[in-house]
Amino acid sequence: MTVFPLLPPKTGKMSLRSALPTFSFTPRVLLWQHRVFPRPSISQSSSRISAGLYGASCMPTGSVSLSTPVTVSSEMPRLQLQKNPFREVPQAGNELGFLSQPRSALNGVAFEKVLALFAGTLESRIAPSRNPPFLVDKKTFTSTRKQSSEANQPGNQTAATGQPTGRSENRQENRMQENNLRSAEQSTISSPEPGNPNFSRGALAAGKRRRERTSALRVCENFLDAVGMTPLIYLRRASQETHCDIFAKCEFNNPGGSVKDRPAKYILEQAEKEGRLGGSQNWIVEGSAGNTAIGLALASKPRGYRVVCVIPDTQTQDKKDMLKVCGALVVEVPFHKVWHPDHFVAFSGRLASVMNACWGNQFDNLANQLSHYETTGPEIWDQMDGRIDGFVSAAGTGGTVSGVSRYLRSQHPEIQIALADIPGSALYRYFTEGVLRAEGASVVENIGQGRITGQLQDFRPDVAFEISDVESLTWTHSLLEDEGLAVGMSSGVNVAAAVRLAKRLGPGHRICTILCDSGTRYAKKQWNISFLREEGLPYPRLLADQKREMSAIMEAIHVAYAPQHVVERIEKEHENDISAPGSKL
Structure with missing residues (x-):
């Protein structure tokens, strides 16, 4: 069934005006070995980056707005984002349970996995709600970040070999992070119990609405069919x-x-x-x-x-x-x-x-x-x-x-x-x-x-x-x-x-x-x-x-x-x- 605008579960609301994108972006792309996220304007005043990445949702103007905030931090300048005056948007940060992790801990396959995982939400997420559901829970990433930071400290040794961390250990760490991400993703999708901390009813409902909306975009044979x-x-x-x-x-x-x-x-x-x-x-x-x-x-x-x-x-x-x-x-x-x-x-x-x-x-x-x-x-x-x-x-x-x-x-x-x-x-x-x-x-x-x-x-x-x-x-x-x-x-x-x-x-x-x-x-x-x-x-x-x-x-x-x-x-x-x-x- 067609819903316009698409509505998030329980708490989400939208109108023609609030359907506008929360932040303004330029069409350039971040050079992180991928071509996924639009690049906002950058200020050189900070040594870290905090990017609010938002999933795509249909707008009444026919363009794409961005929703579902997720924070990715790395050693780059801070992004200066312009707020939409029609809507109050909570500041993305760790206090909301968003992903925040140094880029050094997200190298190789694991980093690309994170990008692919959140790129997938661009197709399924909808307008921001007051309590955005999380695709992957905070606990998973907190433990992953802790393991990564310990492994990257000088002089640290792995429990298995007792040798200093090197390229092979980074690959092992990447595989472990990838498995954590895959487990969290599967748990989110396959466990339909609201009590499950990894369960995201919003993500499932959003994907269902997107499929229904796409199926409704049909070619009509005549007036009555329309x-x-x-x-x-x-x-x-x-x-x-x-x-x-x-x-x-x-x-x-x-x-x-x-x-x-x-x-x-x-x-x-x-x-x-x-x-x-x-x-x-x-x-x-x-x-x-x-x-x-x-x-x-x-x-x-x-x-x-x-x-x-x-x-x-x-x-x-x-x-x-x-x-x-x-x-x-x-x-x-x-x-x-x-x-x-x-x-x-x-x-x-x-x-x-x-x-x-x-x-x-x-x-x-x-x-x-x-x-x-x-x-x-x-x-x-x-x-x-x-x-x-x-x-x-x-x-x-x-x-x-x-x-x-x-x-x-x-x-x-x-x-x-x-x-x-x-x-x-x-x-x-x-x-x-x-x-x-x-x-x-x-x-x-x-x-x-x-x-x-x-x-x-x-x-x-x-x-x-x-x-x-x-x-x-x-x-x-x-x-x-x-x-x-x-x-x-x-x-x-x-x-x-x-x-x-x-x-x-x-x-x-x-x-x-x-x-x-x-x-x-x-x-x-x-x-x-x-x-x-x-x-x-x-x-x-x-x-x-x-x-x-x-x-x-x-x-x-x-x-x-x-x-x-x-x-x-x-x-x-x-x-x-x-x-x-x-x-x-």
């Missing part, structure tokens, strides 16, 4: 505020840009299996707030199906335009309450019947829930290594929260499932008071429900939260400004509810939620300062600061323009150039 396997990301600010570990599944990374690609895939495949699609039948009608219809339209392209989307007129123009770009025929209907006969879902069902077309019926078609039970839930469980205390999601159709929770409860019956709801939806009061009654209103799209859909028939959350627009937008803006994630307002609702659940459970718990779709589909609403001011809602500080920042660089912008006489001269030189911009040809 759905799923989305990354899981650590939310730094939400975690810091609650003293818990809060993760979010990036469903906007699906090929259609939302979590609704999963049910769209299952609905399409189910209709084909049942014979409702294919052959002469190539029309699909769906009542959708946008995302499911977008997924259906894109998935239908390779198969030659046509999609009709019945959408309420309250949805953003960005989403309607996107539907048309994807090839869907958009039918806008007035917004009505769920009991009204012309509610967009009921209308879409009648339209499908009149057209003799396939009706997707995402609200009551259990293929929706099944898509999350078979894909989203298992992915979250594997990405979090089964260490998850709570799951949070809002409900529109209810397929995501019911399908994921059903799977997670089958694996971990004690997990806490939280429903996030918004004003104007009836689900919060239904699950807290037993009354299906809606109060208030919200500008958030895609979520909220006034009835118990087919997906929610057997669903019961452990707790439900009602999230106001102010709270959801605050977290939506935080995701953009603090995490670099431009997501829709429903994602802000989910994160706000995840923060509430974390505070309810207490520090130290691990919680997962869903980032449903991209914020680019709501540019004229949630990123529109004028709209937000009219509604009395907060707007992103980032957008508010842009005018001030632009005024600060206006002088530089004017200076950057070429002087008029230079422009005239260059235009004259290129006036006969037919490829020049603005040419009449």
Whole structure:
């Protein structure tokens, strides 16, 4: 299963910002008879070297960062390493149990063995944790260092021959060190008992995740094959505020840009299996707030199906335009309450019947829930290594929260499932008071429900939260400004509810939620300062600061323009150039 960024066991955390390399390196290589480790800048002020060697881990930028500190000391100048300002890194040293050994004791085969051993960790280790696991325990190297230092002292003799130490004795010493290293390595890998001092659960888990991530880098045959396997990301600010570990599944990374690609895939495949699609039948009608219809339209392209989307007129123009770009025929209907006969879902069902077309019926078609039970839930469980205390999601159709929770409860019956709801939806009061009654209103799209859909028939959350627009937008803006994630307002609702659940459970718990779709589909609403001011809602500080920042660089912008006489001269030189911009040809 794909995890992004890769997470160390138990204590490790990463975000987009903390995934940056801890130290900056130049591309040169240390001349130690190998070509393994990058060489940092060197200061000649010290007679010893203390190099923090770090194992490779995947970065969001596509490059390699370095983790898992190990110290190698020798008679060389000290390395001056630049710290990453985004992350506190413990000073590598013997007090942490890192390897520290004179180079003279690591000559020949043994020294190369050490390099090869730690070079192997470059492929399997992940981001630095607060308590980095050791590939080889401190005791092994302490005894080896002691033996080496005694053997290298002038006048020392071996117990076997009584002769002064020479080249042959160095070879014997090297073999002994190599055997110690091999024994420690085998013990680390083959002894799966946490009580074993040589056992490194982190190294094994990291190698497993690396293999899973590599296997997930597959070539997809089509749109449907690319759905799923989305990354899981650590939310730094939400975690810091609650003293818990809060993760979010990036469903906007699906090929259609939302979590609704999963049910769209299952609905399409189910209709084909049942014979409702294919052959002469190539029309699909769906009542959708946008995302499911977008997924259906894109998935239908390779198969030659046509999609009709019945959408309420309250949805953003960005989403309607996107539907048309994807090839869907958009039918806008007035917004009505769920009991009204012309509610967009009921209308879409009648339209499908009149057209003799396939009706997707995402609200009551259990293929929706099944898509999350078979894909989203298992992915979250594997990405979090089964260490998850709570799951949070809002409900529109209810397929995501019911399908994921059903799977997670089958694996971990004690997990806490939280429903996030918004004003104007009836689900919060239904699950807290037993009354299906809606109060208030919200500008958030895609979520909220006034009835118990087919997906929610057997669903019961452990707790439900009602999230106001102010709270959801605050977290939506935080995701953009603090995490670099431009997501829709429903994602802000989910994160706000995840923060509430974390505070309810207490520090130290691990919680997962869903980032449903991209914020680019709501540019004229949630990123529109004028709209937000009219509604009395907060707007992103980032957008508010842009005018001030632009005024600060206006002088530089004017200076950057070429002087008029230079422009005239260059235009004259290129006036006969037919490829020049603005040419009449």
